[in-house]
Amino acid sequence: MNFTLKQLRYVEAAGRCGSITNAAELLSISQSSITAAIDALEQALGFDLFIRMPAKGIQPTPSGKDALSHIRNFLEQTNHLDSDLRSIGGQPVGALRLACYVTTAPHVLPPMLKGFVRDHPGVRVELAEGDMVSVVEQLLDGSVDLACTYSNGLPEQVSFTPLFSAPPYAIISADDSLARKPSVTLAELAERPMIVLDLPFGRDYYTDLFHSRGLRPRIAHSTRSSEIVRALAAGGFGFSVLNIRARESARPEYVCLPIEDYTPPIEFGIISIAGVRHPRIVRAFLDHCAKISSAGIFDDLVVGRSGDSLKN
Template sequence: MFKSVSIRQLEYIRHVANIGSITQTAQLINISPSSIREAITAAETELGVRLFFRTPAKGVSLTTEGQRFLLLAEPLFEAKAQFEHQVAGIAKQNEQELTIGVIGNVGAMVVPELIKNLSETVPFSRFNIVELESSNLVESVRTGKLIAGFGLNDFLHPSLKFVELFPTQVHIAVNAAHSLAQKAELELSEMANEPFIFPNFGGASSYYSGLFDHHNIRPNTRYMVNSTEMARRLIEEGLGYSTFNARPSIHRHNPEPMIKRIPLKTDYWSPTFGMFYLLSSTFSNALNNIEKAARATWRQSK
């Protein structure tokens, strides 16, 4: 069993491998050269192989065994970094700061009602809300930069738990004065010649391209926008229509008086919107409160 070398000593060895000099490494991390040599000697003795080639003129370089040794040690370094981050997060939790992320194209629609319900449940002193694209949002939650994320289930990672909140439904968004605004549902063929406002951001662009391909329709793309907010503004001005998945929560007043959202008649797949967080998260109490607030929010919006 390999047990005579600490993680700190493993880090010394990794520093030496990166720098190529024991002396320079010692100066950089403010450790005596003898401590670094002891770490290397202990590891080589335990393994029975040499980790470094040593040449007076060129310093040190990893042997084949040394390269494999450090490769095997990488999960330990990653686990240590994650542990330190989560321990630091305990202090943040005590400060009652809530840091969550949401996919940028729906953040303005879904976050306000969620925060309102959460504020009534737990008196967090500060909310830190980050808007990201789907893949970046998942990565930020996976690496512990965010306590939780709200988005679609199309970029999930095995280390995350996904809590389904509501299935999304593809719908057409048109100006409220549009001749088709009062229809109960629409087909893409009815909009084929209308000016299309293409949502060119994150996973939306590939999703809606696939939607039109699925129906063998080429949209009359007049505008390409990089945010849902811009698409809504253009619709309000009567410049065209767009396609959306997520819907705003139901407020006491109409949040989009100039826009009518009409379900699209389609058999094309739709992702699910929900909350996700690390299975190994230490913020269990905060996550329970967030989940309760989220479920309350979208029960109201059904």
Template sequence: MHSSPFTLRQLEYFVAAAELGTITAAAQSCFVSQTAVSLGIAELERVLGVQLLMRQRAKGIALTPAGRRLIRDARALLGEAEQLSARAAEDSAGLSGSFGLGCFTTLSPFILGSLMIEFTRQFPHVSLDIQEDDQPMLSEALLAGNLDVAILYDHLLPDGLDRVPVLEARPHVLLPTGHSMADQPTVSLVELAREPMVLIDVSPSRENWAAMVNSLGISPQIGIRTRSFELTRCLVSEGFGYAVLLQRPMTTTTYTGSGVVVKEIREDVAPRRIIAAYPSELRSTKKIETFVDFARAHMPQH
């Protein structure tokens, strides 16, 4: 194995000088002398055989064309070295610190509670920072680096996210207890299409529903649109229509005190995949890997 002709410290000096514009500012940022920065950059230029910086009297320094080509790779290499150090620290000291976890709003009541209890029991030094939102907002938070992992439906996600399947959910129909089809073993979405429907109008729930009805060639009659899972159940229980849902609460009683009936769908409808997503450009850290493996093993089967 050949040793590198330059050091990470020399790259650090070069990046600091390029970003801050002067050797003096770079030296202060790196907590070394100006001479150390100048000598480090000069040695980097010597071993690479190119001039990286132009020293301009009274104007500081500027990148040469070769320097502009190198700066992006230098930043990436320093970032990878920092992650390597962090992973080694995690391995030696155990998991600790904050962990940003997002979850799609209709999934969170069914998933987060039991996951958080067991995860914090196994990893007591990790502090979970929770964000519940719709998928566009959670995707944006992931790509902006504000979340480590989010639990989402594998539908309409932007590029730049790695995805690990953790669970599948099969759609079902929710009816009021007095509905004419409440005693049938299964119900047909084609037959229900003539009746009013209560739709959860939040992405990707509405897109999941649209893909399902398009595959069946039906046009349901939307009666009421909501953004709340529990309000949807309440409205169904009071006879405002039926609903097609993915999550299944442990109880059939709603907040109004009325009941609902859960029915399997007679037509062949595909299950929806639930995934753990994290930014592709952020190399998976030990905490991300540990949480994803944990989620796959402990995901509640509702």
């Protein structure tokens, strides 16, 4: 059976994009090159990989889905082999593909990457983002090598490396009477309108904090943006609950208050495919993150219990 790595990459991109046009744009090649690769592989395999749908793109056939899974696994192995071979006798080189939970990315990625890219000049970091469901899917389908996310709701196919505990905290207008307290309780918060971060796992996690105490939060606003959450809280539209504090201190209009009676905090860390041997470049990044975590580089992202209220 004769096909090339280039053809496999073209076919995989078409399957991932769901469109020959989008795959061609992604790879900066002609649409005819994508089509030729699909035709050649279908002829070699003896079955159709995709259903062509005019004006709607392409959709994998059942056999095509299985083939794409094998192709992605194979391409993943070749990428790792290339990285390891290039790294023999020296520093890791190549691409590290890293996904991150979108609301945490601006706060955790800079400290993660700063020292790593300095110490590993031969490494190119390719970043992706998404909600907690999306980053796991990107890891499982081979789109990324690692993903940064919280510990809740993870499937058994992934391994979780914790970096720091992220207890929930309240964010509330500096004009609210609660802002003068060193900490708050869930019961005190439940008396006020809530601004909820409405992302997969996030909404249920934040509302379940109250439900576990027999309380029902008064949800007044919902948004998929943590920046809008902060802006609404600063504007006095209600309180919200988050886990990671913004590093910037650009909004004196709100404060971050520890919550006294929360359930055990969730962990923030890095997920990888369980039970696999990682290439050198991935191991180097995991080792780097473990070291900076032990050094306390993430401590200023955490709002603790009573006595740790912070103006943001």
